[in-house]
Amino acid sequence: MKEICIVEFTSNLGLKEPKPGKEPGVNRLPDWLWKHNLHKSINPKNIIRVDPPKYSNIKDPETNILNADSLVTYAREQAYLVNNLLSANKFPFILGGDCSILLGPAMALKQKGNYGLFYLDGHTDFMDVSLSETGGVGGMAASIVTGNGHQKLTNILNLSPYIKEENLWCVGNREYDDEYENEIRKSSATYISLQELRKQGIVNAVKAFLSEVENKNLDGFWLHIDVDVLNDDIMPCVDSRKPDGLTYDEFNELTSYLFESKKLSGLEITILDPDLDETGKYTKDFVNNITVTFNKHFNT
Numbered sequence: 439m440k441e442i443c444i445v446e447f448t449s450n451l452g453l454k455e456p457k458p459g460k461e462p463g464v465n466r467l468p469d470w471l472w473k474h475n476l477h478k479s480i481n482p483k484n485i486i487r488v489d490p491p492k493y494s495n496i497k498d499p500e501t502n503i504l505n506a507d508s509l510v511t512y513a514r515e516q517a518y519l520v521n522n523l524l525s526a527n528k529f530p531f532i533l534g535g536d537c538s539i540l541l542g543p544a545m546a547l548k549q550k551g552n553y554g555l556f557y558l559d560g561h562t563d564f565m566d567v568s569l570s571e572t573g574g575v576g577g578m579a580a581s582i583v584t585g586n587g588h589q590k591l592t593n594i595l596n597l598s599p600y601i602k603e604e605n606l607w608c609v610g611n612r613e614y615d616d617e618y619e620n621e622i623r624k625s626s627a628t629y630i631s632l633q634e635l636r637k638q639g640i641v642n643a644v645k646a647f648l649s650e651v652e653n654k655n656l657d658g659f660w661l662h663i664d665v666d667v668l669n670d671d672i673m674p675c676v677d678s679r680k681p682d683g684l685t686y687d688e689f690n691e692l693t694s695y696l697f698e699s700k701k702l703s704g705l706e707i708t709i710l711d712p713d714l715d716e717t718g719k720y721t722k723d724f725v726n727n728i729t730v731t732f733n734k735h736f737n738t
Contacts, residue, residue, distance in 0.1 A: 440529040442736075444477055446487040447516060447706075451505040452538025452576030453677060455495045456713075462677065463713030465490075468533040470712040474721045479729035480531060488515055497573045501588040504573045509538055513594055516542020521549050524703065529736075534708035536677075537563055537664055538575040541591070543704065544583040544600035544660070551657035553703065554605040555583070556647060556696060560666035560676075560683055562611045562629070564622040576677075576709075580608055580662075584627065603627050605656065607647050609635060609692075610667040612680050632682065640688060644695040651701050658703035661696055665710045665724060672723065675714035686723070690731045697735035 446468035453462040468487065471477065477485065491508035498506035520543045523530045532543065537559070547553040557563065563580040566587065570577055578587065584606050585592050585599030592598045606627035611619070614631070622629045628647075635643055651659050666676040669683035684692070696702055707728070715721050 440527055441483040442480060442531050443523055443528045444480060444482040444485045445519065445523070445530050445532045446485065447490070447532055447535045447539040447542070448487065449490040449512060449535040449539050450493055451490050451509050451512065452536040452579065453574045454504065454572040456677065461493050462536065463711040464534060464536050464677075464709060465493075466712045467535060467707075467710055470710070470718075470721060471533055471707075471725060474718055474725045476533075476725045476729060479725065480732065482531065483528070486519065488512075488519060501590055502573055503575060503588070503591065505575075506588075506590055509541065509575055510590060510594055513541040513545060517545035517549065517595075520546035520704070524550050530704035532704065532706035534706060536574075536576040537579040537662070537708045539706060539708060540579045540583055540662055541575070541594070541600070543706065545594060545597050547660060547703070548597045548600040552605070553601060554647075554651050554654075554656050554659035555580070555601045555607070555662065556659055557606060557608045557662045558610050558667050558692070559608070559662065559664035560610055560632075560668075560680060561613050561664070561678065562608050562619065562622045563664075564608060564625065564627070565618065566621065569617070569621070580606060580627075581621070584625075586625075601660075605654070609643065610684065612682050632684070640692045641695065644692060648695070648699055648701070651699075656701070658701045659699075660703055661693075661705035662708070663693070663705060663728075664708050668724075673710070673720055675711050675720050676709050677711060686727045690727055693728070694731050694735050697732050
């Protein structure tokens, strides 16, 4: 059995300010999850925190991206840590932060071998900066880690692409807009929108992914969980809300198949903003669902 290590990446570097002069609150997510007993429920062997450089809402003139230089610095620190954990056969259970925290783990995976990425998100995050109104890497993370975009972010340590585009599965998007969706449709990634996921059936979709991991003889796969993949009624504490989304029954079914796979190398949880869940009601439900499902299936 792999030892579980909770890793806290307290980053909001990939998001714009929700209002002038106010930083996004997702950097407080690890402490918020601690307060609502995620750490106790997962019972990790150890807990490690790496704080990011200072947040800025100013776009980098070279890339037109928020916090570009800070993201590069942070990604290198993240990659070093995650690489060491993977080398020690430990399981990184990463708590964000926004979706830009993917950069470091993706770099570490490239350093270790050839990995898949199951990107479970209410958005594709597969967008060129030219389509981004904010310049936030949180909305481009899947695209950047597969080598699309400015070299400053896509080719840190000359590792581009961190994840091969054909090894990306982008699942759960409900931002139904042709211009937005066409970015991933024209790629070599596998794209399964929420509508398509329900049409295919969760078990069929996940089994197809796991079969591909085996058939390609990948070294493993990484699981990205953006909580905005969940139904807006049960998870409204996110920066970009949309109607619909996975119910907890659907979410637990999907993640259970992934959690029980021996090829799962690590995971990350992103975007739940404590500022938007003042009573903790939605966070408590999320912690209960994900920890019960994870503990039931991981390393069984």
